[in-house]
Amino acid sequence: MAEPARPAAPAEPAGPAEPVLEVTGLVKHYPLTQGILFKRQIGAVRAVDGVDFVLGRGETLGVVGESGCGKSTVAKLLCHLERPTAGTIRYRGEDVTRLSGRALKAVRRNIQMVFQDPYTSLNPRMTVGDIIGEPYEIHPEAAPKGDRRRKVRELLDVVGLNPEYVNRYPHQFSGGQRQRIGIARGLALRPEVIVADEPVSALDVSVQAQVINLLERLQREFELSYVFIAHDLSIVRHISDRVAVMYLGRIVETGTDTEIYDHPTHPYTQALLSAVPVPDPEARAHRDRIILTGDVPSPAAVPSGCRFRTRCFKARERCALEVPELAVPAEYRYAEGPVAHDSACLFAAERQNVR
């Protein structure tokens, strides 16, 4: 493409890539109020309750968890669609949460979002060309007026759609094609980070693979960093360099894909992995499934101590009193290999035959 490229990154060194996003102590509480005239706060929905992670350049961080675990709220906070209650989000060393006005606008250009539902995230009254070109209205410095049409057609081409479709409306496209339009819009400002919230969940199985391949190709081409949020664990494993497992507003375990999928030490991760149906009927007999009891507690009434203890098969008295911190568990601190990774459990341990 004709776009002048950003200064090329130095050849990928072995070891952690240069951080693009650093999130520390991120908290988002939504107040619960009572009363009509005088609103009293009677509690809070603790949607995100202390999340830390680092996203390297060109890296994909997969975030998995069940509904209500706060993964979508994290996505909104990253894109500045919500203001955090506490904590910092550093983009290239600068705390985004403290910025406002022009400085904020400049940063927001670089962090874009791709939404889950391509049926509701595209304005039905706008043509595809207007949808993809809209970011240029907000950030006119990104493309001179005369050049926008050409850029939009280029973007359509990049995401594998016919540039001739520029005057069509969203309803004239299938789900997979609409998701491509959403991705093209996300790319319009040449961001460094793309936050994708369940980008393939609404698509048919045969189309999901097409969109995943597209996202991977774009990542290589434009050196994008992804925060990829999904509940489909096999897709997350395929696309992610590192994975964070969330439960009730916190990350309970994080590590490389091998560490999380092959050597999970947190009981929730183990239960989650064992619950996923495996597309192999031969595996039926020799799988050791952990069936959790009950449902995820409400984030407005978070259990004391470890939040997972109410459903945990390992829970003991200590779990109600102590909040486990996200760190390499003591018994693995001096261990070598994939078992030594961060896990927020007082009794973290490997388990055989999880999958």
Next chain:
Amino acid sequence: MLLEVRDLHVEFRTRDGAAHAVNGVTYAVDAGETLAVLGESGSGKSVTAQAVMGILDTPPGRVTGGEIRFRDQDLLTLKEEEHRRIRGAGMAMIFQDALSALNPVLTVGDQLGEMFRVHRGTSRKDSRAKAIELMDRVRIPAAAQRVGDYPHQFSGGMRQRIMIAMALALEPDLIIADEPTTALDVTVQAQVMDLLAELRREYDMGLILITHDLGVVADVADKIAVMYAGRIVETAPVHELFKRPAHPYTKGLLESIPRLDHKGRELYAIKGLPPSLQAIPPGCAFNPRCPMARDVCRTDVPPLYEVSGERGSACHFWRECLDG
């Protein structure tokens, strides 16, 4: 055989002409057996089930041909009243979205009890006792206290259990579950699928499980029917289908699952999109997306060839697909 669907055709009248949703579907389920009907949106899997249950929206929908035999009785020739009696006691359906399938202004006890009052003429008091018993069966904790609660007071997993309880109420011989766990989280999905499989064994029912999830199919099904554009393209016992698919569409679906040894490489993707039901391509409906397509595929509709005793494939070149 408990249920046999033979050469079923269903179409919908739309502004842009007839949409051919089901074009000659044949399948059968026996007591104690689980048949998974696998397909993407628009493949006709749910419409077939609705025709079997007799809950197709008519108009615009219309059964234009075929037979649906339930315990050797053709349901399509029955009067509405007779059909309704079978629907309550003989077969039951579990829907995907329990929140919209349950009545929000009635307590779950009333809705469960209604089954007994209407079909069995049970008194109000006895129906309530039966409702509590059913809620116990599907392992809803503290059933006696919760029988007076409304659907919105339950979590998604618990609501789906109430749907299952309602389907089980009159101890039917056949249960049709249409994407029963798609709206649920993985850990809850595992609970509900386990419960469903256990109850099926206990009551020796037939189960038709409609899904798009290959994982769920591999976990619970005995045999599979794969649907594409209103037709069955492949039918086989579960182990054989996963080991050696005999249709390029099935093969493509299996290959597009992300696997460990494929990390860092492109996923296999079936090219193109499923066809519109108003304009199904001539010949084999899959031919524009098929890597094996030849001239004959663009002109002749492949019949469901017999691959072996229990297997069928609607591909002219099923032998090649099986070997390659």
